[in-house]
Amino acid sequence: MTAARVLRIVRYHWVTIVVLTLVGAFSAFAYAQTQPRQYTAGADVFVAVTGSATTGDLVQGNNFSQQQARNLSTVATREVVLAPVIADLGLTDTVAELRDRVTTSVALNTSLISISATDPSPTAAAQIANLVAAQLADVGPTLSPEVDGQQPVLLRVVERAVPPVDPSAPKVPLLIALGTLGGLAVAAGVVALRLMVGTRVRSxxxxxxxxxxxxxxxxxxxxxxxxxxxxxxxxxxxxxxxxxxxxxxxxxxxxxxxxxxxxxxxxxxxxxxxxxxxxxxxxxxxxxxxxxxxxxxxxxxxxxxxxxxxxxxxxxxxxxxxxxxxxxxxxxxxxxxxxxxxxxxxxxxxxxxxxxxxxxxxxxxxxxxxxxxxxxxxxxxxxxxxxxxxxxxxxxxxxxxxxxxxxxxxxxxxxxxxxxxxxxxxxxxxxxxxxxxxxxxxxxxxxxxxxxxxxxxxxSLQRSGSQRAPMKIPGLLPAD
The missing domain is CATH 3.40.50.300 (P-loop containing nucleotide triphosphate hydrolases)
Incomplete structure (x- = not known):
């Protein structure tokens, strides 16, 4: 199919394409308006290793802290951390339900644990993130065996969560973009079906x-x-x-x-x-x-x-x-x-x-x-x-x-x-x-x-309704 043929198809079916695309976009926007707003707040916890005296110890400690950060990031969503948070805030969620609203991540080659909490209330989201970070900082060192009578791992909250201003969900622009693409896909299917059934000649x-x-x-x-x-x-x-x-x-x-x-x-x-x-x-x-x-x-x-x-x-x-x-x-x-x-x-x-x-x-x-x-x-x-x-x-x-x-x-x-x-x-x-x-x-x-x-x-120029006599124009013959 040539480009000219495609352009003609688009021209003949542009109303269908535009209408279905707009329907998809407006449907996605309407769906976004019906969804409850969710807010996400985040706190950061830094993992360090104590007792390093030499340069070699520092290098080994850095590698150890990165490994511990990845391990402790999974601990943040376990009962040992979440149960005290539920008790302190008086939440009605179970550990499994709260786990679905708390996520953790560790950036590559770092010892920084990012903790995010989602809640319909921006204040509650910040409180949950801060308590999870604080509880992890308290529990984390106790999970490693002592070396020379001291804990080898130290966790510290380096950034506290603040109540967010804008909701994190629903993502209205993304939903509208997906709805627009969906409308285009449906329009393409309708046009293809019309072409299969038969398109009327119009040009x-x-x-x-x-x-x-x-x-x-x-x-x-x-x-x-x-x-x-x-x-x-x-x-x-x-x-x-x-x-x-x-x-x-x-x-x-x-x-x-x-x-x-x-x-x-x-x-x-x-x-x-x-x-x-x-x-x-x-x-x-x-x-x-x-x-x-x-x-x-x-x-x-x-x-x-x-x-x-x-x-x-x-x-x-x-x-x-x-x-x-x-x-x-x-x-x-x-x-x-x-x-x-x-x-x-x-x-x-x-x-x-x-x-x-x-x-x-x-x-x-x-x-x-x-x-x-x-x-x-x-x-x-x-x-x-x-x-x-x-x-x-x-x-x-x-x-x-x-x-x-x-x-x-x-x-x-x-x-x-x-x-x-x-x-x-x-x-x-x-x-x-x-x-x-x-x-x-x-x-x-x-x-x-x-x-x-x-x-x-x-x-009137091609089929005049006038009852006047035709104009006489000398030398003018009908075109052949």
């Missing part, structure tokens, strides 16, 4: 990575598209119409060696806008003066009759069944005389009908009689019709609906097309979000034309 780079194919067009989202699906006719000066014209221009560089070109428009799943895209591209191509035929090969859920407002009674199925000649089944649409062959009545065997020799001959006839044929095929995943059509006729253009399809579905669709030998010319990203830069740059060249009531003022 152009994401669509390109999933398809592994060239991007040949993008079409911005428009809330009025369901009411005016053929945007190149209903709103020719909109951003969406310009996107279709730009896609038309890119298709001119595909199949350049073919005199008669065929493009099979399909998608991974239903609802990605392949039929609307097919109709708009066909209308945009017809507007250039070439002969174009739009064929509806989706024999299960045909929708071009509704999109183009044409009668659905006759079409490909009636011609393939031999009930009607091809010339009578083709309908003319729009001022540019776009030829349209709808699906016709839904047959009981769509796949068999599309793969029949009669249907193949019909499509070859349309290809030979038109400059460009646009085939609106079914989605790739539900049925295999699109793969078969793309293999025999030109190749496929995959429409990817942002927010409506997952990356793995796009990847599998391309793999299925290529597995049968079909060429994938590229992808068209549909329902893309128009950036502010797109709107501002377009505003300098757009011709404002009223196309209907109640349009948002912020989008």
């Amino acid at each position: 152009l780079p994401q669509a390109q990575d999933a398809a592994g194919a060239a991007l040949i067009g993008t079409v911005v989202s428009d809330r009025d598209a369901p009411q005016h699906p053929v945007t190149v006719r209903s709103a020719p000066h909109s951003l969406r119409a310009e996107d279709y014209r730009r896609l038309r221009g890119n298709l001119r560089f595909v199949q350049t060696s073919e005199q008669h070109r065929v493009f099979v428009f399909t998608s991974s799943l239903p609802g990605e806008g392949k039929s609307t895209t097919s109709a708009n591209v066909a209308a945009a191509l017809a507007a250039t003066g070439i002969s174009v035929c739009l064929v509806e090969a989706d024999l299960r859920r045909p929708s071009l009759a509704r999109v183009l407002d044409l009668p659905p009674d006759v079409g490909l199925t009636t011609v393939a069944a031999g009930d009607l000649p091809l010339e009578e089944a083709i309908q003319s649409w729009g001022p540019d005389r776009l030829d349209v062959l709808l699906a016709g009545p839904i047959p009981p065997n769509p796949s068999e009908l599309l793969e029949s020799a009669r249907t193949r001959a019909l499509l070859e006839t349309l290809r030979d009689s038109h400059d460009v044929v646009i085939i609106d095929a079914p989605p790739v995943h539900p049925v295999a019709d699109a793969a078969v059509l793309a293999r025999h006729f030109g190749g496929a253009v995959l429409v990817v609906g942002t927010g409506r399809v997952r990356e793995k579905d796009v990847t599998r669709a391309v793999e299925r097309l290529r597995s049968v030998g079909a060429t994938v010319h590229g992808i068209v990203v549909n329902f893309a979000r128009a950036t502010r830069a797109d709107r501002l740059s377009y505003a300098s060249y757009a011709v404002i034309e009223g196309v209907g009531p109640r349009r948002r003022r912020s989008a």
